[in-house]
Amino acid sequence: MPTPAKTSREALARIARELVEASGPDALTVGAVANAAGIKPPSLYKHFADRAALLKAVEIDVLRELEAHIRAGTAGTTPKARLKSMAHAYRDFGRAAPDRYRVIYSGNAFIDPEIRAACLFAAQPLFEELRAADVPDDRVLPLSRTIVPFLHGFVLMEIGSAFNLGGDVDEAFEVGLETILAGL
Amino acid sequence: MPTPAKTSREALARIARELVEASGPDALTVGAVANAAGIKPPSLYKHFADRAALLKAVEIDVLRELEAHIRAGTAGTTPKARLKSMAHAYRDFGRAAPDRYRVIYSGNAFIDPEIRAACLFAAQPLFEELRAADVPDDRVLPLSRTIVPFLHGFVLMEIGSAFNLGGDVDEAFEVGLETILAGL
DNA sequence: ACCTGAACACCGTTCAAGT
DNA sequence: ACCTGAACACCGTTCAAGT
Numbered sequence: 354m355p356t357p358a359k360t361s362r363e364a365l366a367r368i369a370r371e372l373v374e375a376s377g378p379d380a381l382t383v384g385a386v387a388n389a390a391g392i393k394p395p396s397l398y399k400h401f402a403d404r405a406a407l408l409k410a411v412e413i414d415v416l417r418e419l420e421a422h423i424r425a426g427t428a429g430t431t432p433k434a435r436l437k438s439m440a441h442a443y444r445d446f447g448r449a450a451p452d453r454y455r456v457i458y459s460g461n462a463f464i465d466p467e468i469r470a471a472c473l474f475a476a477q478p479l480f481e482e483l484r485a486a487d488v489p490d491d492r493v494l495p496l497s498r499t500i501v502p503f504l505h506g507f508v509l510m511e512i513g514s515a516f517n518l519g520g521d522v523d524e525a526f527e528v529g530l531e532t533i534l535a536g537l
Numbered sequence: 538m539p540t541p542a543k544t545s546r547e548a549l550a551r552i553a554r555e556l557v558e559a560s561g562p563d564a565l566t567v568g569a570v571a572n573a574a575g576i577k578p579p580s581l582y583k584h585f586a587d588r589a590a591l592l593k594a595v596e597i598d599v600l601r602e603l604e605a606h607i608r609a610g611t612a613g614t615t616p617k618a619r620l621k622s623m624a625h626a627y628r629d630f631g632r633a634a635p636d637r638y639r640v641i642y643s644g645n646a647f648i649d650p651e652i653r654a655a656c657l658f659a660a661q662p663l664f665e666e667l668r669a670a671d672v673p674d675d676r677v678l679p680l681s682r683t684i685v686p687f688l689h690g691f692v693l694m695e696i697g698s699a700f701n702l703g704g705d706v707d708e709a710f711e712v713g714l715e716t717i718l719a720g721l
Numbered sequence: 722a723c724c725t726g727a728a729c730a731c732c733g734t735t736c737a738a739g740t
Numbered sequence: 741a742c743c744t745g746a747a748c749a750c751c752g753t754t755c756a757a758g759t
Contacts, residue, residue, distance in 0.1 A: 355741040355742060355743095356742050356744095357741095357742080357743095358741080358742060358743090360742095382732070383733060383734085384732075393743070393745080394732095395734080395744070396742070396743050396744070398733095399741080399742055399743075404732095404733065458694065459697075460697065463698040464698055464701075469701065494702060494704040494709065495712040496712070498713060499712060499713035499717075501690070502691035502693075503687045503690060503713075504686075505686075505693065505694065506685070506687060507682070509642070509686075509690070510642065510689065514647040515642060517648075518678060519678075520678040520682075522682070525682035526682075529682060529717075532683055532716070532719075533713075536719075539723060540724055540759050541722095541723080541724095543723080543724075566751070566752085567751080567752060576725090577724070578752080579724080579753080580724050580725070582752095588752065
């Protein structure tokens with residue numbers, strides 16, 4: 354007779370997610386997750402292959418949430434206004450929970466097909482808006498590769514307190530955005 | 538009578554640096570560094586407060602090297618040409634040794650005064666070129682905060698294999714650079 | 722002054738044994 | 741089918757003891 358399951362893959366992923374968001378990736382230990390789920394560490398391996406698989410689940414979850422946050426935050430009538438509000442939504446997502454943001458696009462795990470798919474999913478809103486803005490097909494990718502690195506780099510540096518030389522950081526973001534979207 | 542020193546702070550930092558560059562930050566363990574230096578792990582604490590201090594020394598070292606690499610790679614007569622060559626030098630520095638690049642601007646340790654100073658040092662070449670390009674004083678900071686995030690984000694994504702949708706990545710870098718420097 | 726062995730708490734992970 | 745205790749190799753770190 355099988356012992357009743359005390360937890361589930363989903364519950365464990367949720368706990369892992371909360372640990373990361375509250376205290377950073379280092380707080381995501383197999384012991385802490387198991388403990389919060391009311392099981393012993395070895396039992397966790399019936400649900401996830403290893404700690405990396407747990408972290409991967411968190412990353413995918415966060416990418417899904419980012420996509421939803423971006424869609425919800427996109428507003429305006431002109432293409433440029435919509436792209437700007439999208440960029441602000443992206444930045445706000447990072448600032449709202451730095452340790453949540455840090456888990457995405459981290460490491461060199463983009464080769465993993467599931468991570469890759471999740472990144473692609475999160476990038477869809479931008480692709481759609483660029484096409485809606487009548488950006489030619491062969492310019493969508495290069496332009497995305499200007500916008501996303503700027504956003505990613507800006508957010509990482511901001512949540513890492515890298516902008517510590519004074520000046521208005523909000524204004525700098527606006528200037529950068531305006532510069533990049535000037536051609537539209 | 539004091540026992541003769543088998544190693545030094547500098548030698549340990551160099552070993553740490555090599556471990557990170559060759560196998561990533563996770564390879565930087567107190568045991569591995571001590572072993573390579575011919576001492577036992579506890580002895581390392583006579584030279585560095587803890588593993589974090591060792592990693593910090595590596596980060597500062599890499600930032601110094603980045604500054605030198607940028608200066609050496611900056612060429613051209615027009616301001617825009619010089620800024621472009623500078624950006625290419627930055628990107629090349631990251632691509633040449635991804636695990637070396639990953640240690641800089643990582644974590645949220647910008648509050649640390651030594652890291653802060655090293656980051657400032659590495660940013661000097663850009664500030665100087667922007668001033669030489671007659672960019673008004675109050676625009677140097679916002680413009681830097683457009684260029685550096687783009688470069689940092691681009692390099693991180695590139696070494697993380699994030700640009701895996703096809704297309705010419707070199708061309709994308711050029712497009713992004715051209716877009717950002719268009720106003721000069 | 723620097724190095725060492727022994728020890729501690731913690732980490733991820735495996736595995737045989739339980740139900 | 742899922743959970744457990746015991747065990748392993750490793751990690752960072754402390755400390756008393758050596759020279």
